[in-house]
Amino acid sequence: MKLLIVDDSSVMRRTIEKHLQNYDLDIVGTAKNGKEAIEMFKKEMPEVVTMDITMPEMDGITCLENMVAIKPDTRIMMITALSDKYTGLQALDKGARGFLYKPVNPDDLIEAFDKLLKRN
Amino acid sequence: MKAIQNLSIRNKFGIILFPLVAGIIYLAAVSINRNFQASQDLSNLQSAIGLSTKISAVVHEIQRERGVTAGYLTSKGELFATEITERRKATDKILNEYKEETERILGTDYGVIAEPIIAKQNEIFEELIDVRQKSSVFSISAQEQVSLLASVNDRSIQLIGDLTKGTENKEIYQQVNAYRNYLLSKERAGIERASLTSAFTTGQFSIKEDFNRFAALVTEQNVFLDNFTNEASEKTLTFFNSALEDDKLDKDMFRKVSEMRATALSEETFDVDPNFWFNMATGKINLLKEVEDYLASDIVSRSTDLSNQAQQNFTYLAGSIFLLGGLNLLLLFSVVRNILSNISTLESFSVRVAEGDFSSTPKIKNTDEIGRFAKVFNGMINTISIAQEDLGEKIKQSQVVFDNVDQGIFLLDEKFVMSDLYSSETEQIFNNDKISGESFIQFMRPRLVARDQDALEMFMKHLFNPEIEEEVVNKLNPIERVQIFSSNESGELSSKHIRVGFSRIQEGDRISSILVTVVDETETVLLQKEIEEAEGKNKQEMELMLSILRVDPATLEDFLNTCRQSLGNISSKYESDDKRNFKELVSFTYNTIHNLKANAGLIDLKVLADKFHGIEELLSKLQGKELVGDDFLRVLYEINEVNDVLENMQNLLGRILSVSGKGKGISNKVDDGSDDEKMIDSLQKGTERISQEMGKKVDLQFTNEDNVVIPGTHRSDLKDILLQLVRNSIVHGIETPEQRTEKNKPESGHINVTFNQNDDRLSVHYKDDGRGLDLDKIMRKALDENLVTQEEVASFGSKDIVKLLFKDGFSTAEEVNQHGGRGQGMSLVGRLIKKFGGDMKMNFKKDQSFEMNFSFPLTTSKLKTVA
Numbered sequence: 001m002k003l004l005i006v007d008d009s010s011v012m013r014r015t016i017e018k019h020l021q022n023y024d025l026d027i028v029g030t031a032k033n034g035k036e037a038i039e040m041f042k043k044e045m046p047e048v049v050t051m052d053i054t055m056p057e058m059d060g061i062t063c064l065e066n067m068v069a070i071k072p073d074t075r076i077m078m079i080t081a082l083s084d085k086y087t088g089l090q091a092l093d094k095g096a097r098g099f100l101y102k103p104v105n106p107d108d109l110i111e112a113f114d115k116l117l118k119r120n
Numbered sequence: 121m122k123a124i125q126n127l128s129i130r131n132k133f134g135i136i137l138f139p140l141v142a143g144i145i146y147l148a149a150v151s152i153n154r155n156f157q158a159s160q161d162l163s164n165l166q167s168a169i170g171l172s173t174k175i176s177a178v179v180h181e182i183q184r185e186r187g188v189t190a191g192y193l194t195s196k197g198e199l200f201a202t203e204i205t206e207r208r209k210a211t212d213k214i215l216n217e218y219k220e221e222t223e224r225i226l227g228t229d230y231g232v233i234a235e236p237i238i239a240k241q242n243e244i245f246e247e248l249i250d251v252r253q254k255s256s257v258f259s260i261s262a263q264e265q266v267s268l269l270a271s272v273n274d275r276s277i278q279l280i281g282d283l284t285k286g287t288e289n290k291e292i293y294q295q296v297n298a299y300r301n302y303l304l305s306k307e308r309a310g311i312e313r314a315s316l317t318s319a320f321t322t323g324q325f326s327i328k329e330d331f332n333r334f335a336a337l338v339t340e341q342n343v344f345l346d347n348f349t350n351e352a353s354e355k356t357l358t359f360f361n362s363a364l365e366d367d368k369l370d371k372d373m374f375r376k377v378s379e380m381r382a383t384a385l386s387e388e389t390f391d392v393d394p395n396f397w398f399n400m401a402t403g404k405i406n407l408l409k410e411v412e413d414y415l416a417s418d419i420v421s422r423s424t425d426l427s428n429q430a431q432q433n434f435t436y437l438a439g440s441i442f443l444l445g446g447l448n449l450l451l452l453f454s455v456v457r458n459i460l461s462n463i464s465t466l467e468s469f470s471v472r473v474a475e476g477d478f479s480s481t482p483k484i485k486n487t488d489e490i491g492r493f494a495k496v497f498n499g500m501i502n503t504i505s506i507a508q509e510d511l512g513e514k515i516k517q518s519q520v521v522f523d524n525v526d527q528g529i530f531l532l533d534e535k536f537v538m539s540d541l542y543s544s545e546t547e548q549i550f551n552n553d554k555i556s557g558e559s560f561i562q563f564m565r566p567r568l569v570a571r572d573q574d575a576l577e578m579f580m581k582h583l584f585n586p587e588i589e590e591e592v593v594n595k596l597n598p599i600e601r602v603q604i605f606s607s608n609e610s611g612e613l614s615s616k617h618i619r620v621g622f623s624r625i626q627e628g629d630r631i632s633s634i635l636v637t638v639v640d641e642t643e644t645v646l647l648q649k650e651i652e653e654a655e656g657k658n659k660q661e662m663e664l665m666l667s668i669l670r671v672d673p674a675t676l677e678d679f680l681n682t683c684r685q686s687l688g689n690i691s692s693k694y695e696s697d698d699k700r701n702f703k704e705l706v707s708f709t710y711n712t713i714h715n716l717k718a719n720a721g722l723i724d725l726k727v728l729a730d731k732f733h734g735i736e737e738l739l740s741k742l743q744g745k746e747l748v749g750d751d752f753l754r755v756l757y758e759i760n761e762v763n764d765v766l767e768n769m770q771n772l773l774g775r776i777l778s779v780s781g782k783g784k785g786i787s788n789k790v791d792d793g794s795d796d797e798k799m800i801d802s803l804q805k806g807t808e809r810i811s812q813e814m815g816k817k818v819d820l821q822f823t824n825e826d827n828v829v830i831p832g833t834h835r836s837d838l839k840d841i842l843l844q845l846v847r848n849s850i851v852h853g854i855e856t857p858e859q860r861t862e863k864n865k866p867e868s869g870h871i872n873v874t875f876n877q878n879d880d881r882l883s884v885h886y887k888d889d890g891r892g893l894d895l896d897k898i899m900r901k902a903l904d905e906n907l908v909t910q911e912e913v914a915s916f917g918s919k920d921i922v923k924l925l926f927k928d929g930f931s932t933a934e935e936v937n938q939h940g941g942r943g944q945g946m947s948l949v950g951r952l953i954k955k956f957g958g959d960m961k962m963n964f965k966k967d968q969s970f971e972m973n974f975s976f977p978l979t980t981s982k983l984k985t986v987a
Binding site for chain 2: 085086088089090092093097098099100101112115116
């Protein structure tokens, strides 16, 4: 399965990549804002996406909305520092299936992905 | 049909049975009636026949009397004198018997029917009297007498027919008819005897008419006899024939009569012994009478038999109808009553059970369907009763649990409706409001702030969405920890801190309901706050102590006083203002606070500086708005809080100082240069700190060749001005070490402040070697902040642009922090200088330097504290 990582912090992108290097997912790319993310998404059509919320150019919620419109069965995991629950719930409304708060530790990340992809 | 089906069972029975029973009764009545009529008819017939025999007996006597009278009349009284009297007596005797019978009959029911006929018959028999009289006086001829009496007899015989005419019994009718014909034939035989007696006496028929009459008579006799033989029953016919047979063997009268008749018919004169004829004829008639009697008795007995039979039938029929009918009806009613009674019993018990009364059970003894149903019914009641008790127990138990658990617990269904069963604590937490059946979202709405309301609604949706893991959804629980508000009857607002948790309850694959747990954390939260406050307080005190160690007490004291004074000014300005000049009030407050913040920063009272910063934030929000009195209250509230803090700090300071023995006589400030030194010192320190924070290297130099002493009244203001300038230089003017190196400037920036005294004016010369002023940036910022319009700016020269710096609200910093970005700096400088009554000049060289010269008179006029 293909994975796309979206976050405006390069540190964050590298962290997620590192945590998932031994996980059974094929990382096809990283994007640093919503606009870039959509382009890569259209190109690679990944089944799984991690999404930050606060990003320049296009925020995570709008980006998520667009992705779900293109391919509705995409599994999108929000990874955000934004503690505002209202925004988080909006993400769920727009079609996100998973949710994590930053900072993420590797065990939590793996567990969240297992649940997202229903892998026991 | 529906209407009939909905009637009560009693009525249904009524509808079926009533016509049925009525019909049967009717048919029975008709049958009985018919039978009765038949019986009646036969009874009447019996009487009629009885009477008929009496009449025919009279007829017979009249015949005999007639014959004798004929002889008497013919012989002119010489013969039959005594016989006639005897005959008359005999006739009367029989006539009496007849009369008795009629009397008897008239006394019965039949009498009504027979009465007219009897009356007629009586009339006919009356005629006999007349004939007798005439005969006695020889006023009529023999022939006439015979004719008259023949007529009497004929009519009487006909009347016999009338008597029996009404009968329905064909057999009897036929027999009577035969009888009648027989009688008529016998009557003719009698007349024949009389006629021929007369004829044989004279040896011929007197006149032709007599012969004709006779011939007709004979014919009639034979005809009637023939009729009789045709109609008679076998029995009577047999008797008649055997009588004839007996006669043949005996006196052979019939034949002898026939012979003599034949003679009379065939010859014109005859020589026959009239006595002999008379005897033979009489014998024949007597024989005929025997048969007649037999006939009569036969008919009588037959009709009697029939009548009796009919009566018997009637009795039996009526009896059995009544008996059977009665029994059946009895049975019918008893069964129906039993059924109705049982149904009624069952019904009343059902009603009781429906109302919850399980106490008694219907007792129906019989084992038909209803009885069996009752048995089952009883069993059912028993079962229900037991189950109810059991249930009651269980409910009590769960209620005990629910009443004693210390969390609010309840369930929500897919429509978010709260369950009927919930723990008592739920009522406590939510102030006893209605809980069961309420929609959770509506229930929470008035208790939460707007944003939480919306978030809650979104959250609830996802709780029931199986696509999303429960953990994920619960991460976004907006009321995981939340403050809820409620107002009591008097409108007082109160709040609680609660923790709400949601768990999904699954039935197979489906999420059927949500279990909600609510914990009241108010105590914990408030305790936490108190701890934080106490910690905060500790921190403040710690800071103050450190400050005291660093900074000299006098400065500290001075600062604290200034602060409190300034804050006091704000309050009084608020109170005195006519509330229409809010913008100015806010501006004033802002500047004051900004200044205090700077000073606090200078002596490193971070906590205090943060508090001031907080108030600044509040005020900057207000600056853009349409202002209302209440908006400012929040600010006053905060200022009050700061005041308390300052008071605490002053107390603490006092205590520390009294312990350490420092600072005696602080309030007696001596205006010596040491104060100036302290000012310079603090400015130095400030410069160090700010430059460190901005990541730059700055060197501050003071030159005071004229040994100017700055008057105490001006000192703090001057410090403020310098502080502002220093800050601006470090934040905006002086470049980073790397930038400076690139520009071939020394890594450290330089700021020079020079004091000079000219006459009674103090002049201050300030210079830094930074990048000077960026006019473009200033202009753009002014446009951004809407301090000028495009049109105005088009005609601006550099001086005008520089002046923009001094406008309220101007700042070119990108970030708002403690040091810059508020747009108050230069305007404050401008205002202070104006307050001094001084003037100022500014100069800059791009990328090289920034200069400011200002001077002011040294007269110690009473100046207000910073305003």
